[in-house]
Amino acid sequence: MIVGFIGFGEVSSTISNILSRNGIQTVTVVKGRSEKTNIRAIKSDVQIIDSYDALVKGSDVVISANSPANALNVAKKVSKLMDNGIYIDLNNVSPDTTLKMSQLFEKPQETLPKIEEKHSFFKKQEDVDMRNMFVDGAIIGKVSNDSTTILFSGQRSGDLAILNNYGLNIMIVSNKPGDVSTLKTLRSLYTKGVSAVLMEAYEASKEIGMVDQLFEILSLTEGETFEEKSKSRIRNSYKNSNRKVEEMDEALEFLDKISPKGKKNFMTKAARDKFNDVK
Amino acid sequence: MIVGFIGFGEVSSTISNILSRNGIQTVTVVKGRSEKTNIRAIKSDVQIIDSYDALVKGSDVVISANSPANALNVAKKVSKLMDNGIYIDLNNVSPDTTLKMSQLFEKPQETLPKIEEKHSFFKKQEDVDMRNMFVDGAIIGKVSNDSTTILFSGQRSGDLAILNNYGLNIMIVSNKPGDVSTLKTLRSLYTKGVSAVLMEAYEASKEIGMVDQLFEILSLTEGETFEEKSKSRIRNSYKNSNRKVEEMDEALEFLDKISPKGKKNFMTKAARDKFNDVK
Known part of the structure; x- marks a missing residue:
């Protein structure tokens, strides 16, 4: 082959x-x-x-x-x-x-x-x-x-x-061609939303000097590797915020198509705005 | 004692x-x-x-x-x-x-x-x-x-x-009294934000009949217990959305106090709106 x-x-x-x-x-x-x-x-x-x-x-x-x-x-x-x-x-x-x-x-x-x-x-x-x-x-x-x-x-x-x-x-x-692409988009609603949430929690904890404590307390329930994984996600989010804005734009377009009329996709919209804000 | x-x-x-x-x-x-x-x-x-x-x-x-x-x-x-x-x-x-x-x-x-x-x-x-x-x-x-x-x-x-x-x-x-309360609030920015993100990804996947696939694909990277834990979080979020709105309101008040002027707390605000939307 x-x-x-x-x-x-x-x-x-x-x-x-x-x-x-x-x-x-x-x-x-x-x-x-x-x-x-x-x-x-x-x-x-x-x-x-x-x-x-x-x-x-x-x-x-x-x-x-x-x-x-x-x-x-x-x-x-x-x-x-x-x-x-x-x-x-x-x-x-x-x-x-x-x-x-x-x-x-x-x-x-x-x-x-x-x-x-x-x-x-x-x-x-x-x-x-x-x-x-x-x-x-x-x-x-x-x-x-x-x-x-x-x-x-x-x-x-x-x-x-x-x-x-x-x-x-x-x-x-x-x-069915397109199924993987759809699944990947659905997945990104979760993974990129979580990245944006992490950024916001991290920024707030930094503001009051409690970053270490935040990760320590979250690791209690989220597992030992949480801190390392999350920090890598946060770094990546700041670094690639441009690309992430584009990806969230595409995700929003997709959501608009599949969502019932009038449904607001608050978190995905906010994640887009979050990535856009740190560009 | x-x-x-x-x-x-x-x-x-x-x-x-x-x-x-x-x-x-x-x-x-x-x-x-x-x-x-x-x-x-x-x-x-x-x-x-x-x-x-x-x-x-x-x-x-x-x-x-x-x-x-x-x-x-x-x-x-x-x-x-x-x-x-x-x-x-x-x-x-x-x-x-x-x-x-x-x-x-x-x-x-x-x-x-x-x-x-x-x-x-x-x-x-x-x-x-x-x-x-x-x-x-x-x-x-x-x-x-x-x-x-x-x-x-x-x-x-x-x-x-x-x-x-x-x-x-x-x-x-x-x-220092208040430190635990502050830490708990910081923690909730993450945990409740993730719950709201999960709800949105779940709702979108439900719309196109791909709920099982979404959880399967996410479990590949998020671990074996992801599906069970997430579904319990989603159920809990719908059930207690009233209380969650109040908690996010308190979290937003806290963020307003500690954030630099002009900073928008997109994800926390969106989580509040998300919980409010399903009340």
Whole structure:
């Protein structure tokens, strides 16, 4: 199996390193990318090639992990080039954008190549609906952690379970593209809301010189690792507040769509305002 | 040592049962109280007496655990009757109210009785400043749990560490009355904020039929007990939303006092609105 990466940031390089360590060939293109990305790729076992065209046509699985802003454009280009295999989007995009990407890959059954595999890895079975090659994925937890879980949804996501044999920790959520993106957004309502709450409690305790005491008292019920984990969350929230504002904006858009009329999403709105306030 | 309880609800009866199981005499007054309280007292080993006057004068430690609304009035009455011992307020009141109560017990040194102890439990030491008998306490975690930690602050709180020998789990925070109340308020910024965030994430996931998936995905990073604990928090938040609104109002008052001018406490305000919205 050959896995091609579009974008070779932290997410791609971590996954690529795990896969190549476990015997899978990985490829990427770094032409025109930052020096940092180039160095990262050189230090990896990834094969550096010159053309995205070759990457898409030569890979069994193409993974897009670049930036939310580029996700849709990359999907557009790849969907035109790709006639087989699986396209995974790992970018942190909204359920809406995910569905747009998925639609790009909805090709009529008859245009698909007649069974001959480029590589024998994914044995086609009669009952597999091959129409949509799009799979949306989400990494749960820290990406640098080897035991991190990756969720997949989409018609061909089941095929990706095989990656569990190659060092990854895959969970198949459903065969409906967009489910993982939705789940990730729901999750962020909790995780980012808690980060914003933590910031506010931390700021208040700092104001009166009781930061240590606050963490000590919370650790009594929240567990021994609470202080360390929370402080890392708080630091991260201040550092990435710009990105978090954008993510909360997307979450609010999603909530507006699914909420009954008149429902106010107080906490998510406040978390957005909180991150915006410390920008 | 004799410990007298003013109010014999869940908090008092739990502590009373632990103490009497460990050899300490406890007393209370249930005259005029609800049938439920009367039955609870009868089923306990607590000694039921007829007069608050006798309770205050006959106890080494008086614990007030009735309701936030009554806390200040009870403290007023007891401060007039009490001339020795320790008065503990365990009610869920604001740092401001706590300081008001503490002031009631600020008596000039010379009016204190001349050393003869009613009971020999608390040996007076020369260097102990006896002026203020007031101690504020807070129970961290579920009150029904034997291993629950009780925090104390106040000039005589150090004397209460002895209760660790009688089945309780005491932590002395400082000798400054109000510190525990402040810490409890800071803690509630986190715990109640998280409850409100949980409610919102839960409501959104319910809207699209993904409640189970949300908890499953969150449990991956938040731990195995997350689902159970969170669901209990959510249930509790809906059930006690009235009380939570009052508590958040007090927390906001506190934040207004300590925050720099112009600082908006987004999350705490939103939590208040959230609890208010589901009342």
